[in-house]
Amino acid sequence: MEAIFKKLSALSATTILLILSAIFVVLFIYAKPAVQKYGIHFLVDPRWDVSVSLNKNSANNTPNTVNKNMSDNNLNSAPIGENDADVLAALGETNTQSSNNTETIYGGLVPIVGTILSTILAMFFAVPIAMGISIFLAEIAGPKLSKPVGIAIELLAAIPSIIYGMWGLFYFGPFVSHLFGGSSVSLLVAGLVLGIMIIPFMSSLTRDSMNTTPEVLKESAYAMGATKFEVIKDVIFPYAKQGIIGSMILALGRALGETMAVAFVIGGVFTFPKKIIDPTVSIPVVLANNFAESSGISLSALFYLALILFVLSFIVISFAKFYFLRNKK
Amino acid sequence: MNKVMDIKNFYFTYAKAPKPSLKNINLPIYENKVTALIGPSGCGKSTLLRSLNRIHDLYPGNKYEGEVLLKDLKTEEMENILEYKKENELINLRQRVGMIFQKPTPFPMSIYDNISYGLKLMGKKNKSELEDKVEEALKDAALWEEVKDRLKDDARGLSGGQQQRLCIARAIAVEPEVLLMDEPTSALDPISTIAIEELVAKLKDRVTIAIVTHNMQQASRISDYTAFMYLGELIEYGSTEQIFLNPKEKRTADYIAGKFG
Numbered sequence: 058m059e060a061i062f063k064k065l066s067a068l069s070a071t072t073i074l075l076i077l078s079a080i081f082v083v084l085f086i087y088a089k090p091a092v093q094k095y096g097i098h099f100l101v102d103p104r105w106d107v108s109v110s111l112n113k114n115s116a117n118n119t120p121n122t123v124n125k126n127m128s129d130n131n132l133n134s135a136p137i138g139e140n141d142a143d144v145l146a147a148l149g150e151t152n153t154q155s156s157n158n159t160e161t162i163y164g165g166l167v168p169i170v171g172t173i174l175s176t177i178l179a180m181f182f183a184v185p186i187a188m189g190i191s192i193f194l195a196e197i198a199g200p201k202l203s204k205p206v207g208i209a210i211e212l213l214a215a216i217p218s219i220i221y222g223m224w225g226l227f228y229f230g231p232f233v234s235h236l237f238g239g240s241s242v243s244l245l246v247a248g249l250v251l252g253i254m255i256i257p258f259m260s261s262l263t264r265d266s267m268n269t270t271p272e273v274l275k276e277s278a279y280a281m282g283a284t285k286f287e288v289i290k291d292v293i294f295p296y297a298k299q300g301i302i303g304s305m306i307l308a309l310g311r312a313l314g315e316t317m318a319v320a321f322v323i324g325g326v327f328t329f330p331k332k333i334i335d336p337t338v339s340i341p342v343v344l345a346n347n348f349a350e351s352s353g354i355s356l357s358a359l360f361y362l363a364l365i366l367f368v369l370s371f372i373v374i375s376f377a378k379f380y381f382l383r384n385k386k
Numbered sequence: 387m388n389k390v391m392d393i394k395n396f397y398f399t400y401a402k403a404p405k406p407s408l409k410n411i412n413l414p415i416y417e418n419k420v421t422a423l424i425g426p427s428g429c430g431k432s433t434l435l436r437s438l439n440r441i442h443d444l445y446p447g448n449k450y451e452g453e454v455l456l457k458d459l460k461t462e463e464m465e466n467i468l469e470y471k472k473e474n475e476l477i478n479l480r481q482r483v484g485m486i487f488q489k490p491t492p493f494p495m496s497i498y499d500n501i502s503y504g505l506k507l508m509g510k511k512n513k514s515e516l517e518d519k520v521e522e523a524l525k526d527a528a529l530w531e532e533v534k535d536r537l538k539d540d541a542r543g544l545s546g547g548q549q550q551r552l553c554i555a556r557a558i559a560v561e562p563e564v565l566l567m568d569e570p571t572s573a574l575d576p577i578s579t580i581a582i583e584e585l586v587a588k589l590k591d592r593v594t595i596a597i598v599t600h601n602m603q604q605a606s607r608i609s610d611y612t613a614f615m616y617l618g619e620l621i622e623y624g625s626t627e628q629i630f631l632n633p634k635e636k637r638t639a640d641y642i643a644g645k646f647g
Contacts, residue, residue: 199446277491277553279444281504281560282481284473291503295494 084367087360094354095163099361102164105327105343106355109162163358165365167327171244171337172366174330175319176312178248179255184305186252187259194260195267196289207264213257222321225250230322239334240324247323247339251315255308262307266300267293306377313370316341340366390563390594391415391438392464394453398430398437401447407433411452411620413613415564420586420595422609422626424602426646430618431598435566438596439483440467440476456482459563481508484557484593486567490549492541497533500541500552504560519559526592527555528585547578554585558593565589567597571604583608602642606630614638 085092095102190210194203229250230241237245270293278288294301324336325346340362351359392415398408408430415421423431433442442448455464456479467479481504493500501520510516520537524530529551533544541552550570557565567586571579586595586608599605605612605626612629614622614637622629622638633639640646 271491273487273489274491274493276441276444277485277487278493280439280441280480280485280487281556282477282507283503284477287507291495292493298494 081364081367084360084364088357088364090354091163091357091361092364095358095361099163099165099358100169100365101166102162103166103327103329104162104164105167107162108159110159161354163355163361165340165358165362167329168338168340168343168362169365169369170329171323172313172339172341172369174244174337175247175251175323175339176309178244178333179251179312180305180309182249182252183256183259183308187256187263187304187308188301190256190260191263191267192289194264196285196293207261210257210261214261218254218315218318219321221250221254222318225318225322229253234334237334239332240336242322242324243334243336244323244330245333247319248333250318250322251312254315254318255312258311259304259308262304263297263301266297266304269300270296302377306374309373309377310370313373314341314366316345320345340369387419388417388457389414389455389464390417390457391596392453392455393434393438394455396434396437396450396452396454398433398442398451399449400433401445401449406451407618408437409618413620413623415594415596416611417457417594418590418592419610420590420597420608421611421613422605423596423598423613423615424600424605424641425615425621426641427600428617429615431613431615432568434615435568435596435598436485438467438564438566439480439485440470441480441485443476457563477507481560482562483564483566484560484562486550486553486557486565486570488569489573490546490553492544492549492552495541496538497541497544497552498537501556501559504556508560523555523559526558526589527551528581528588529555545578547574547581550574550578550582551585554582554589558589562593564594564596567595569598569600572600579604602630614641616641 091099194207194210198206225246226242230243230246233246233249234241234243239245274292274296275288278292283291319339320342323339323342325338325342326336327338328335330337344359344363344366347355347359393411393413396408396411396413397406399406411434413421413434423435425431436442437450438454440450442450450468452468453466454468456467457463458465470476470479493503495503498520501523502516505516505519510519521530521534524533529548532548533539533552541549544552550573554565554570571582574582583604586597589595590610597605597609609626612624612626613620614629614633614635616637622633622635624634629638630642633642
């Protein structure tokens with residue numbers, strides 16, 4: 058019995074490692090054609106689904122009219138990601154059919170930049186607010202207030218992301234564009250919606266780790282003559298540092314991979330955002346919008362993007378784990 | 387002999403408790419002496435000690451009645467600390483009446499920062515002055531030799547006994563008038579306990595000490611005065627010698643003889 062139990066639990070533990078490596082292997086196998094074709098240049102190439110004439114060797118300087126058309130089209134048409142995908146696919150098809158002398162180029166720079174920028178925006182927006190909420194709940198509000206508010210925040214964390222996306226598209230996006238100008242789907246709206254999504258998550262985890270500070274440790278800081286602010290800053294935050302950073306990393310991971318909410322509000326356009334209020338696209342949104350219509354090298358390019366997202370989240374989390382949490386005592 | 391604190395007709399009621407936990411306490415605390423509070427669990431000795439720096443105020447709803455007087459060093463007058471209302475009055479009180487807890491409570495920062503914490507809260511910023519004070523406090527707490535080469539290390543890496551001496555050093559660095567100790571050795575091994583007791587004997591020239599202890603031998607070893615409490619009341623108070631050798635009350639005698647507790 059004892060031996061079976063041990064083996065079962067060991068098996069469960071290894072399963073997760075197996076799944077992780079299996080995912081990586083599958084991503085890599087499917088991405089391989091694109092990896093071989095575009096190589097590391099994929100990471101810095103801003104062109105996506107752009108036809109390039111094979112006769113001209115100066116591929117980089119080719120004026121990509123198709124791309125321009127597409128982006129204009131997207132701006133004018135309804136800003137929902139699904140439509141963009143159709144437009145993209147349609148344009149791509151007609152183009153490849155019309156001339157055999159061209160090659161379609163896929164590059165990941167725009168979605169990579171979009172993913173990173175929208176995540177950074179979300180964190181900038183969410184971290185201060187989430188910290189404020191958790192300080193209030195853990196230290197300032199009395200139990201009569203902090204319990205119901207705490208439960209409300211946990212419920213908020215459980216709302217499916219598509220609801221945030223719908224709310225962002227129909228209410229929050231127009232509101233933001235009214236305030237800051239620009240289109241109602243943009244990098245800014247995506248960052249803010251992402252931020253709002255991760256606030257409850259981050260603040261409830263941060264509050265939990267702040268609550269692990271022993272009462273007597275706080276008392277002894279007060280007994281030194283510290284004020285509430287000083288106790289929070291000098292004792293509770295340092296004590297709960299690991300948990301707080303952990304909550305930020307989890308939230309960051311969620312923001313990086315968030316698909317549905319972002320697909321609604323980022324615009325789904327393959328252009329660099331010149332301003333924060335311009336629409337762009339992120340990796341998960343590209344994947345969700347284009348999978349159905351893709352095959353061959355374009356499918357492989359999507360897997361290449363997925364692989365990049367996988368590695369990106371992996372790097373972020375391991376960096377945080379080894380850098381911030383190394384002074385484990 | 388001068389009283390540095392004087393507790394008069396003191397009642398204390400916890401939030402939502404129907405009855406007061408401390409009833410009609412009258413107790414003097416003499417300057418540069420060690421006063422021990424003894425009694426069985428739940429007798430209110432910790433509650434009384436924690437009233438003396440008003441740490442109960444951290445939790446809403448607790449009620450004080452009566453008077454707790456503390457001598458103002460400049461005017462030599464006794465001030466009622468229960469009348470303090472503003473936050474900075476309480477902060478000032480806690481800088482004058484320091485506290486050591488049952489478990490060592492090093493802050494999550496370096497040894498140096500732990501000791502200088504109270505000084506920084508008081509607004510002292512001069513680096514060389516801080517360094518001198520930290521060294522002095524650590525020497526007074528008999529910890530300097532053990533930590534002088536690792537002042538920048540995390541204080542939580544010290545042993546339990548060292549951590550408790552660190553807390554004492556931290557408390558005396560701000561030069562309080564009174565030091566409250568709430569069973570400071572109950573979480574420590576015998577050798578660390580002896581170190582703390584020696585420290586108490588050494589410190590009483592500079593600071594008045596009130597100590598709660600479960601350990602009657604400890605009370606008889608280190609205190610000058612002893613108060614025996616039972617069920618929220620002060621049963622007997624006198625010199626430690628008198629309480630241990632000739633208790634007037636039967637309950638004191640029974641407790642000291644180990645008949646209950």
